[in-house]
Amino acid sequence: LQRTLVLVKPDGVARQLTGEVLRRIEAKGYSIAALTMRHADRDLLTAHYAEHEGKPFFEPLLEFMSSGPVVAAIVEGHGVIEGFRTLAGTTNPTSAAPGSIRGDLGREWGTAVVQNLVHGSDAVESAEREIGLWFPQQ
Ligand code: ATP
Secondary structure, eight states: OEEEEEEEOHHHHHTTOHHHHHHHHHHHTOEEEEEEEEOOOHHHHHHHTGGGTTSTTHHHHHHHHTSSOEEEEEEEETTHHHHHHHHHOOSSTTTSOTTSHHHHHOOOOOOSSOOOSEEEOOSHHHHHHHHHHHOTTO
């Protein structure tokens, strides 16, 4: 069985969309294996977004991601890594397909960083690495 790390980012938590995101995950048939709310610090976010260090949106991304609490979940299911990314929709909410979380609920705010409600791991290795960061005991 595959697992992935899902984050409801600070914009999703602030807009009270945590339940809506979890509802869509469960309605699809995936299981929530662990769930926590956390105000992420810089160290955790730098490790989480290591691949983006040096990019122009890196600092705004860390600022945004530390601007409020984040809900982190380990989600399990067959093909859940690709499956959750399909549920989430593409990075930019303006072009994300209707029916997806970002397409239905995401908004363009004209901020330096794309505030797109959720994160989902993009591969088996990154899922395991990210789960280790957010759930050190798992
Ligand atoms: P995530 O990893 O959060 O699921 P993703 O895989 O769609 O999203 P990545 O390319 O990994 O996107 O970028 C991580 C996050 O950084 C994005 O979700 C978005 O919040 C922000 N981001 C990415 N590219 C840009 C950009 N060009 N301008 C502003 N923000 C960006």
